[in-house]
Amino acid sequence: MLNVESAVVVSCASAGIAQAIAAVIVRDDDDLLLNLHSSSKNVPREIILPKGHNVNFGAPVDTMVALGGGKVIEAGFANECSPTQLSAKVTPQTAAILYIKSHHTVQKSMLSVSEAAAVARQHNLPLIVDAAAEEDLTSYYQSGADLVIYSGAKAIEGPTSGLVIGKKTYVEWVKRQSQGIGRAMKVGKEGILGLTLAIEQYLTATKETGAEMVERMGEFIEALNSLPAISARIVWDAAGRDIARAEISFDEKMIGKTTYQIMNELKQGDTAIYFREYKANEGKVEADIRSVSNEQLNTIAERIRLLVKGM
Ligand SMILES: *Cc1c(COP(=O)(O)O)cnc(C)c1O
Numbered sequence: 001m002l003n004v005e006s007a008v009v010v011s012c013a014s015a016g017i018a019q020a021i022a023a024v025i026v027r028d029d030d031d032l033l034l035n036l037h038s039s040s041k042n043v044p045r046e047i048i049l050p051k052g053h054n055v056n057f058g059a060p061v062d063t064m065v066a067l068g069g070g071k072v073i074e075a076g077f078a079n080e081c082s083p084t085q086l087s088a089k090v091t092p093q094t095a096a097i098l099y100i101k102s103h104h105t106v107q108k109s110m111l112s113v114s115e116a117a118a119v120a121r122q123h124n125l126p127l128i129v130d131a132a133a134e135e136d137l138t139s140y141y142q143s144g145a146d147l148v149i150y151s152g153a154k155a156i157e158g159p160t161s162g163l164v165i166g167k168k169t170y171v172e173w174v175k176r177q178s179q180g181i182g183r184a185m186k187v188g189k190e191g192i193l194g195l196t197l198a199i200e201q202y203l204t205a206t207k208e209t210g211a212e213m214v215e216r217m218g219e220f221i222e223a224l225n226s227l228p229a230i231s232a233r234i235v236w237d238a239a240g241r242d243i244a245r246a247e248i249s250f251d252e253k254m255i256g257k258t259t260y261q262i263m264n265e266l267k268q269g270d271t272a273i274y275f276r277e278y279k280a281n282e283g284k285v286e287a288d289i290r291s292v293s294n295e296q297l298n299t300i301a302e303r304i305r306l307l308v309k310g311m
Pocket residue numbers: 012013014015057058100101102104130131132133150151152153161162
């Protein structure tokens with residue numbers, strides 16, 4: 001379905017990262033498979049990661065690499081990573097290059113997946129791409145990644161699960177991890193079948209475009225802008241995906257509450273409402289309306305109206 005050499009379903013994207021790391025360290029070594037963390041065998045364990053990709057996606061990337069028996073070596077700086085800076089970190093101890101394709105990461109002055117693939121090829125190293133929340137199931141593999149990891153429960157809208165696609169040898173090495181660390185992250189048969197069906201549906205479903213999201217949010221944004229101390233506008237996905245969101249700003253002084261306090265209140269009601277809170281420290285949150293109906297949008301606007309009622 002995905003035009004890749006091979007694929008395996010895992011329990012979640014995080015498990016996919018850990019097992020992909022273990023796969024490139026252990027490869028087909030039977031002893032290392034059984035003694036991943038305790039073995040003193042001198043094999044490459046360094047995983048080069050652009051510094052701006054060393055993020056906390058809900059759990060730290062670094063922790064998943066360590067679970068897989070690897071050691072993160074950061075390349076570049078907090079605000080940039082070029083192919084040269086990535087390449088400069090390669091040593092005989094390098095096991096792979098890891099690239100996190102995500103809105104969580106630093107976007108500016110960051111090399112592309114194809115550029116990272118070129119560096120990997122140049123040094124004869126595998127490239128692992130964590131594309132957990134991405135919507136494109138083919139482009140990173142086509143750009144030259146050896147393993148690409150997706151979350152089954154994000155864009156694909158499947159059950160809690162993960163998908164690892166890639167070159168046959170590497171995927172076989174990932175599968176071998178079910179006799180190693182993979183056993184602690186075992187995926188259920190329901191997960192395997194559920195994700196497979198979800199992918200089938202995902203590939204044929206017509207997806208709501210960003211422009212359609214803008215259209216659907218029009219009334220919602222208008223309603224919010226008619227309220228005191230609140231303003232709303234359309235913003236586009238920082239990672240470049242075709243997703244439009246409503247950015248809602250709260251005048252914390254006028255409301256007399258911090259945005260974090262407002263968010264907590266909205267989570268407590270009969271209908272718990274959660275926003276993207278990455279910019280709550282700046283008094284802004286984002287509403288992502290994928291999987292949110294128009295009726296639910298009205299409920300959200302009404303709850304926010306009650307918040308500033310009487311002001
Ligand atoms: C969500 C996410 C993960 C983890 O995905 P799970 O399926 O929840 O384990 C890993 N990396 C990135 C960049 C993510 O956004």
